Amino acid sequence: MKKIIPLILSAVLFFFFFACHKDHTPIPPKPTLIIQGTAVNCAVQPIDTGYVVVSVDDTSYRFPVGKGAFSASIEREDTATVRVLITLFDLVGGNRSYDDTLYAGTGTHDIGRLVACKPDQWVTIAGLYYGVSFSDVSPPNQVEFSGNDSNTLIYASNLTSGHPEFYLFLPGLKGTGPVIMREFHIYLNSSERYKGYNLACTITSYGSAGGYITGTYSGNVRFDGGDFETNPDIMITGDFQVRR
Numbered sequence: 001m002k003k004i005i006p007l008i009l010s011a012v013l014f015f016f017f018f019a020c021h022k023d024h025t026p027i028p029p030k031p032t033l034i035i036q037g038t039a040v041n042c043a044v045q046p047i048d049t050g051y052v053v054v055s056v057d058d059t060s061y062r063f064p065v066g067k068g069a070f071s072a073s074i075e076r077e078d079t080a081t082v083r084v085l086i087t088l089f090d091l092v093g094g095n096r097s098y099d100d101t102l103y104a105g106t107g108t109h110d111i112g113r114l115v116a117c118k119p120d121q122w123v124t125i126a127g128l129y130y131g132v133s134f135s136d137v138s139p140p141n142q143v144e145f146s147g148n149d150s151n152t153l154i155y156a157s158n159l160t161s162g163h164p165e166f167y168l169f170l171p172g173l174k175g176t177g178p179v180i181m182r183e184f185h186i187y188l189n190s191s192e193r194y195k196g197y198n199l200a201c202t203i204t205s206y207g208s209a210g211g212y213i214t215g216t217y218s219g220n221v222r223f224d225g226g227d228f229e230t231n232p233d234i235m236i237t238g239d240f241q242v243r244r
Contacts (some may be wrong), residue, residue, distance in 0.1 A: 032076040034108040035086060039065045041093050042117035049092050050116065055085040081105040090116035121212075123156040123166045125186065125238040145168075145213065145242040148172060154242055163189050168240065173213065175206045181217050185224075194234065196221035207244060214241045 035054060039047040046068025054061045054072045063072040065088065072086075081103055088097035095116040102111055121143040143156040150169040157163070169183040181199040188194070199219030206213055217240075220233035 002160070030196055031079045031106040032075065033076055033084070033104060033106050035072045035074075035084070035102065035104075035111060036070065036108065037086070037111040038069050038113045039088050040068060040089075040113060040115055041090050042095060044115070047088070047092070047116060050088065050090045052114070053085075053087045053089070055087075056082060076106065079105045086111060086114065088114040088116045093117075104121070116143070121242050122156065123238065123240045123242075125166075125236055133184050141163045143240075143242055145244060156240075163187055170201065173203060173206065176203045178202050181219070184217070184219070184221060186221070191225075193224040194221040195224045196236070205244050209244055212243055215239065 032070070033056065037052075039050060041047055044063045045154050047065050048067055048172070050065040052070050052072060053063060054063065054074060056074060057076060061072065061074055063070055070088075082105065084102040084104055086100040086102065092144050093116060097116045100111055100114060104107060123143060143154070146153050146155075147170075149172040152173050154168040154170070155166065157165040165187040167183070167185040168181060169185075170181055171179055173179070181201040183195065183197055184199050185193065185195045196219050199217050201215055201217040202215060203215045216238070218235070218237040221236055222228055222231040222233060225231075
């Protein structure tokens, strides 16, 4: 028994020694991306109650806006340059900005002034480009509506670059309620196109001639290249407002 006790004490001291001398090498900080800018409303007045959404690396982050300015600091897993989307929301005016695009990896970037003043016509989509939304509505752009009793086409494009370019094919519209979007096409650039068929669509308002038609849609699209039938489905959602 006298021999066992010293052995137990030795074992305890052995483990205590290594526990106290484990590696305390500090973990290096993660790469950080900082985005700064100013924020104004439709009247070009500083926004004091709002936020920006920054989407990068398949994740969206929300940062407050105060006194017309914001600063978004995001820790990343690497330093690679990626596409970053920044959208401003004005909680008092109920408006949002056009989606601003930045290509960055790390460091501090000033993107200038964002204006939360959504236009009277737009088409938006979420689900492509890291699963975040972007829209065609940053000027100078066009949104067009054409239709008859049988068919409706909503078209939108960027007049400067030509992309993104949207085609929404609907039946003849008579009023509000659910309809089937027969086809949906979007050209992200000259070689990358996605299309889908029979998307769910709901017309949420239907104004008189000269008024507005608004709606939401959702469904699956596929990359229109290679073997379209075997390309994976991508779930998208979006909304639109067009003048009749």
